[in-house]
Amino acid sequence: xxDDKSIVPLIKNVTEAIDAENIVMEAARDLIKDEIKRVIRxxxxxxxxxxxxxxxxxxxxxxxxxxxxxxxxxxxxCGAKLGMELIPPSLKAEISKELMSIFEKEFxxxxxxxx
Numbered sequence: 001x002x003d004d005k006s007i008v009p010l011i012k013n014v015t016e017a018i019d020a021e022n023i024v025m026e027a028a029r030d031l032i033k034d035e036i037k038r039v040i041r042x043x044x045x046x047x048x049x050x051x052x053x054x055x056x057x058x059x060x061x062x063x064x065x066x067x068x069x070x071x072x073x074x075x076x077x078c079g080a081k082l083g084m085e086l087i088p089p090s091l092k093a094e095i096s097k098e099l100m101s102i103f104e105k106e107f108x109x110x111x112x113x114x115x
Contacts, residue, residue, distance in 0.1 A: 044051040080099060087095055 044054070084092060084096065084099075
């Protein structure tokens with residue numbers, strides 16, 4: 001039994017050493033990233049035309065993502081409309097009310113997040 005108790009501190013020390021190695025590796029990665037960012041910033045300061053082109057490209061990219069999101073919202077709306085057309089008239093009012101409730105909750109949640 002005495003041997004079992006002496007193993008626990010050894011395992012703990014090995015685990016702590018592994019954690020220390022991970023921390024050092026993460027710190028080294030962060031330093032490398034920071035250095036790469038610094039070099040990129042210097043190059044962009046030296047070349048304003050390229051910097052402006054990158055800014056324009058980022059703007060176009062963000063606009064495209066917004067358009068993609070808008071298209072998905074429109075497709076969802078069309079899908080809901082099509083689904084409503086396929087529902088028997090006797091269930092339309094009940095399902096319509098439930099769908100409105102769901103959309104209102106989701107819309108409120110999106111607005112709270114600041115979308």
